[in-house]
Amino acid sequence: MAYLLATLAAVFYGAADFTGGMVTKRVATVPVVLLSQATGLVMVALILPFLGTAAPRAADLWWGAAGGLAGGVGVALLYYGLAIGTMSVVAPTTAVLAVAIPVLTSIALGERPGWLAIAGILLGIGAIALVSRPTANPQSTARRSGLGVALVAGVAIGLFLLALAQTRPASGLWPLLTARLTSVGLFAVIAAVGRRSVRMPLKLAAIAVGGGALDMLANTLYLLAAQIGPLSPVVTLSALYPASTVLLARAVLGERLNAWQTAGVAAALVAVLLIVRGG
Numbered sequence: 075m076a077y078l079l080a081t082l083a084a085v086f087y088g089a090a091d092f093t094g095g096m097v098t099k100r101v102a103t104v105p106v107v108l109l110s111q112a113t114g115l116v117m118v119a120l121i122l123p124f125l126g127t128a129a130p131r132a133a134d135l136w137w138g139a140a141g142g143l144a145g146g147v148g149v150a151l152l153y154y155g156l157a158i159g160t161m162s163v164v165a166p167t168t169a170v171l172a173v174a175i176p177v178l179t180s181i182a183l184g185e186r187p188g189w190l191a192i193a194g195i196l197l198g199i200g201a202i203a204l205v206s207r208p209t210a211n212p213q214s215t216a217r218r219s220g221l222g223v224a225l226v227a228g229v230a231i232g233l234f235l236l237a238l239a240q241t242r243p244a245s246g247l248w249p250l251l252t253a254r255l256t257s258v259g260l261f262a263v264i265a266a267v268g269r270r271s272v273r274m275p276l277k278l279a280a281i282a283v284g285g286g287a288l289d290m291l292a293n294t295l296y297l298l299a300a301q302i303g304p305l306s307p308v309v310t311l312s313a314l315y316p317a318s319t320v321l322l323a324r325a326v327l328g329e330r331l332n333a334w335q336t337a338g339v340a341a342a343l344v345a346v347l348l349i350v351r352g353g
Contacts, residue, residue, distance in 0.1 A: 080311035081346055086292035088318020092326075093285035097278050098153045105272040107150045108261040108281050113286030114293070115254035119245055128246025128350045138249025139256045141237030146257030148172075148230030149289075155223035167221060169202040171228025173313040176236040181223075183231075186283025191307050192349030198310040201345055204338025205316045217268040235309050238293070239300035250293055307349040317342045 090110075097106050122128070151169050177195060181187075187195065234253075241249040265272055274282070292312075299308045316340050324330065 076299040076308055077311060077349060079299035080308045081314075083292045083295035083299060084314040085318045086295065087297040087312065087315035088320075089093055089322060090285045090289035090292060091315060092319045092322045093281050093288065094149075094153060096326075096349050097274075097285065098283045101242065101274045101278055101282075102270065103150055103153045104261060104265055104268070104270050105274055106271060107153065108265060109274075109279060109282045110289060111146060111149075111254060111257045111261060111285030113283045114290035115251070115258050116167075117287060118250045118254060118294075119288045122247060123248050125260050128244065128248055130245035130248035131242070131289045133246035134241040135252045137240045138252035139340065139342040141249065142253030142256035143260060144230045144237060145234030145253065146260050148227050148234055150261070151223050151227035151230060157228055158223070160291065167224035168231065169216050169313050169316055170199055172231040172235060173199055173202070173310055175229065175232030176239060177306040177307040179236055180239075180309075183260065185304055185306055187304065187306050190348050190351050191304075194345045194351075195306060195310045197348060198314055198345035200342035201338045202313060204315055204334050204341060205320045206264060235296070235300070235312070238297050239305050240296045241297070241301060243298075245301075247294060247297070250290070250297060253293075255291075255334075311346060311349060314342045318337070 094106060094110060107131075155168070171196075238253070239250060264270070292315075296308070296312045298313070320335050322341065
């Protein structure tokens with residue numbers, strides 16, 4: 075069940091990145107992130123009253139808050155990096171680091187995946203890099219690579235995934251509430267101090283809200299998976315989201331998959347099978 079939840083989380087993470095990327099091409103990063111994070115906050119606040127069995131401890135809430143701080147910064151930097159840099163550098167660097175930090179931490183703490191699972195994790199990391207490679211564009215060489223931003227974004231997202239995995243199953247979705255309270259508060263302060271307008275066209279705002287809903291759904295699935303399953307394969311499966319983004323671009327925007335992306339999608343499917351079998 076944990077692996078199924080993690081795989082579904084990857085699908086929704088990829089969809090959220092797809093919608094967020096569409097909006098940030100036309101609107102500044104801060105208002106997009108603020109609106110999408112606020113949407114997630116409203117969603118989890120509406121759901122929590124129906125989950126009366128959850129019994130969080132203070133540590134669960136603090137882990138959620140720490141995750142919200144890291145995750146908010148990570149998402150904002152990811153969007154900014156994609157806007158200023160080369161996608162073939164930013165996307166795989168961020169995703170691979172987001173996997174590496176929780177996986178290496180879990181192994182250091184004593185988790186020992188089986189050989190099939192290890193092969194799947196390694197193949198999954200390779201798949202992330204492959205599906206994130208766009209068709210070569212001669213003009214891209216003139217752009218900044220965005221490598222520095224991608225490195226920081228990857229570390230922040232990896233810390234977010236690691237923090238949520240420290241919460242107990244009994245805490246339910248409460249860690250996500252404190253995570254969203256923290257991230258929304260952070261970007262509200264940034265917008266206020268910088269006197270940045272958060273206005274955007276209604277159509278783009280609706281897309282940002284949809285992206286926020288998808289992101290919260292993905293976070294919920296990942297949190298449940300991380301609370302009941304081994305961290306390293308769960309994180310790897312959840313981080314295969316670039317495959318979802320690429321397939322959505324193909325279906326919605328008519329973008330064609332290049333040979334690298336096709337190989338990456340195939341590698342991602344094999345990685346899922348290996349991890350599930352290894353588990």
